Amino acid sequence: MAHKELLARHRAVMPKWLALYYDEPIEIASASGRRVTDREGTTYLDFFAGILTNAIGYDVAEISDAIRSQLDTGVLHSSTLYLIQSQVELAEKIAELSGIPDAKVFFTNSGTEANETALMLATQARRSEQVLALRNSYHGRAFATIAITGNRGWSASALSPIKVSWVHGGYRYRSPFKSFNDADYIKACVDDLREIIETTTSGDVACMIAEPIQGVGGFTSPPDGLFRAFKDVLDEYGILFVSDEVQTGWGRTGEHFWGIQAHDVVPDAMTFAKGLGNGLAIGGVVARGDLMDTINANSISTFGGNPISTAGALATVNYLLDHDLQANAAKLGSRLLSGLREIAEKHPVIGDVRGKGLMVGVEFVGPEGEPNGAAAATVLNESRARGLLVGKGGLYGNVIRLAPPMTLTEDELEEALGILAQAVEKA
Ligand code: PMP
Numbered sequence: 001m002a003h004k005e006l007l008a009r010h011r012a013v014m015p016k017w018l019a020l021y022y023d024e025p026i027e028i029a030s031a032s033g034r035r036v037t038d039r040e041g042t043t044y045l046d047f048f049a050g051i052l053t054n055a056i057g058y059d060v061a062e063i064s065d066a067i068r069s070q071l072d073t074g075v076l077h078s079s080t081l082y083l084i085q086s087q088v089e090l091a092e093k094i095a096e097l098s099g100i101p102d103a104k105v106f107f108t109n110s111g112t113e114a115n116e117t118a119l120m121l122a123t124q125a126r127r128s129e130q131v132l133a134l135r136n137s138y139h140g141r142a143f144a145t146i147a148i149t150g151n152r153g154w155s156a157s158a159l160s161p162i163k164v165s166w167v168h169g170g171y172r173y174r175s176p177f178k179s180f181n182d183a184d185y186i187k188a189c190v191d192d193l194r195e196i197i198e199t200t201t202s203g204d205v206a207c208m209i210a211e212p213i214q215g216v217g218g219f220t221s222p223p224d225g226l227f228r229a230f231k232d233v234l235d236e237y238g239i240l241f242v243s244d245e246v247q248t249g250w251g252r253t254g255e256h257f258w259g260i261q262a263h264d265v266v267p268d269a270m271t272f273a274k275g276l277g278n279g280l281a282i283g284g285v286v287a288r289g290d291l292m293d294t295i296n297a298n299s300i301s302t303f304g305g306n307p308i309s310t311a312g313a314l315a316t317v318n319y320l321l322d323h324d325l326q327a328n329a330a331k332l333g334s335r336l337l338s339g340l341r342e343i344a345e346k347h348p349v350i351g352d353v354r355g356k357g358l359m360v361g362v363e364f365v366g367p368e369g370e371p372n373g374a375a376a377a378t379v380l381n382e383s384r385a386r387g388l389l390v391g392k393g394g395l396y397g398n399v400i401r402l403a404p405p406m407t408l409t410e411d412e413l414e415e416a417l418g419i420l421a422q423a424v425e426k427a
Contacts, residue, residue: 003027003039017156021392022384031058034405034412036389044384047416048391050358050403051215051247055275056319057405063278066315070307077306080107086310093317094286097257099266102289107282107305111246111273112140114283115209118242118269119144119162121287122207125294126240130163130201132193132208134170136395138216139209139244148209151395154216165200168192169230170210171220171395173352173363182223189222190229197237207240207268212259215247218394219361219401221354227263240291243267246274246283247359250317251326252406254333254357262356278316282309325406326357332413333357336402339417349375349427358408361393362400364427371396375427382423388416 007025026044028036034057037043049058056063070076070086080087091105108114123129133139133148140149147160168175169189177188197203208230214220231241248259249272256262258270268291273283284304285292303309320326337353337360344350344362349372351365364375376398383390383400391401400420404412 022381026384026389033057033059034408042387044387044389045404045412045416045419046389047402047404048389050252050405050408051274051391051401052403053274053277053279054405055250055252056278056316056325057407058279060278060316060319060407062319063312063315066311067280067308070311076308077303080300080302080305084305084307084310086307086314087305090305090310090314090317093314094272094284097317098270098286099258099261100268100270100286100288101266103286104289104292105284105286106292106301107284107310108273108301109281109303109309110140110283111244111271112142112145112283113301113304114246114271114273114285115139115145115148115242115244116142117285118209118271118287119148119207121269121285121291121294122240122242123162125291126204126206126238128202128204128206129161130165130205132167132196132201132205132239133164134210134214135166135168136171136214136217136220137209137211137244138214139211151217153395153397163201165196165205167196167208167210167230169222169226170214171217172222173220173354174395182225185223186226186229189226190233193230193233197233197239203237205237205239207242208234209242209244211244211246212248212262213253213356213359215401216393218363218399219355219359219403221356224262225264227260227265231263231265240268241265242269242271245270245272247403250275250320250406252329252357252359252403254326254330257326259356276316277309277313280309280312282313320406323407328408329357329406332408332410333360335410335413336360336417339413340402340420343417343421343424347424347427350424355402358402358404358406360402362402363394364398364400371398372427373397376400378427379420379423382426383419386419386422388419388423390420
C-alpha cells in the first residue's frame with residue numbers, strides 16, 4: 001500500500017489524539033542493530049528506540065532465538081492460571097536485581113498497567129486515595145495514571161478517583177528554585193513537600209510516585225539526593241515511595257541499574273516496562289512482599305507475563321547483564337553529554353543539556369530563555385532528513401530526547417553528534 005494512502009487511512013480510522021511523529025510519519029519495514037529502514041528504503045540511525053521499545057537494539061540473535069524457541073512449542077500463550085517457567089525465572093531475576101527486601105513481582109502488558117497496579121497496592125495498603133506526584137510527570141494513559149500525570153498535554157481527563165497533590169523538584173530548569181545550588185534546591189523542595197503534606201492532605205497519604213529522571217517531561221534530572229531527602233519526610237508520615245523506572249531502569253543511566261539508586265533510596269515498589277521486552281509487550285511491578293500481598297481478592301492479567309514476552313524479556317535482561325551494557329551506557333553517555341555541550345556553547349538556542357547515561361535531553365529556548373518548541377521541531381525534522389531519529393518531549397514540546405539502544409557503538413555516537421550539530425544550525 002502506498003505510504004500516503006496508509007497515512008490517510010490511519011487518520012480516518014484511528015483517534016485524532018493518537019500522537020504521530022512528523023508530518024510524513026515513518027513506517028518502519030525492517031531493522032537491525034541500531035538502524036531502522038522505512039518502506040521507501042531509507043535507513044535511519046535510531047536514537048529514540050532505546051527507551052521506547054528496543055533497550056538493546058533490533059534483531060538481537062539471542063533474543064530472537066529465545067522467542068523462536070517458545071514459538072516452536074506451539075504455545076504463544078496458555079494462561080497465567082498455569083505455571084510458566086520463563087515467567088518465574090524472570091520474576092526471580094527482577095526481584096534479585098531490585099534490591100528490595102523479600103521482593104515479589106507482578107507482570108503486566110504495559111507501563112500504564114504497572115503504575116495502576118502500584119497505585120492499587122499503595123492505596124489499599126494505606127487505606128487512602130491520596131497520592132503525591134511530581135509536577136511535569138508522565139505515568140500512563142489509564143484512569144488513575146492520567147491523574148498522576150502532571151502534564152496537561154498528556155493527561156486526557158481531569159476526572160479521577162485519586163486525590164493528587166503536586167510536588168516540586170523533578171523539573172529543575174524551570175523550577176522556582178532554579179537558581180539555587182544543589183543543597184539549597186533540595187532543601188527548598190523538601191520544605192515545600194512538608195508544606196504540601198500539611199496543607200493539602202490529611203497526612204494519611206498512600207504514596208509518592210516519581211520518575212527518577214522524567215521521561216516524557218524532557219529527561220529532566222534533579223540533583224542526586226533529592227529523593228533521599230523526600231524519603232526521609234515520607235518515612236515520618238508512613239507514606240510509601242514508588243519509583244517509576246519505566247524509562248530509567250536496566251542500567252540506562254549508566255552509573256546505576258535503577259535510576260532511583262542515584263538517590264540512595266530503596267523504594268517500596270518499582271514499576272518497569274518499555275525496553276525490558278526489547279520490543280515485546282511487557283511491564284510489571286516489583287514490590288516488598290508484604291505490600292504486594294496486601295491484596296486479598298483475586299487479580300490476574302490475562303496476557304501479563306505470557307511466555308513469549310517473558311522468554312524475550314529474560315533473554316534481554318541476560319544479554320544486558322552479560323554484555324555489561326550499563327558500563328557502555330556510562331561511557332558513551334558521558335561522551336554524548338560532552339559532545340552536546342560543545343554544540344550548546346556555540347548555539348544560544350540550546351538552554352540546557354542534561355541527563356545521565358544514554359538518556360540525554362536538550363532543551364531549546366528563545367532569546368529570553370522562554371520555551372522554544374519551534375526550534376526543537378526543526379531539530380527533529382532536520383535530524384530525520386539527515387538519517388537520525390530522535391525523540392521530542394518536555395512540558396512545552398521544546399526538548400529533544402536522545403535514548404539510543406544500549407549496544408550503541410562509538411562510531412554511531414559520533415555520527416549522531418555530527419548530524420545533531422548540523423540540525424541545530426538550522427534551528
Ligand atoms: N511511566 C513512564 C515513566 C513512561 O514514560 C510511560 C510511557 N511513556 C509509562 C509509564 C506508560 O507506559 P505504557 O505506554 O507502556 O503504558
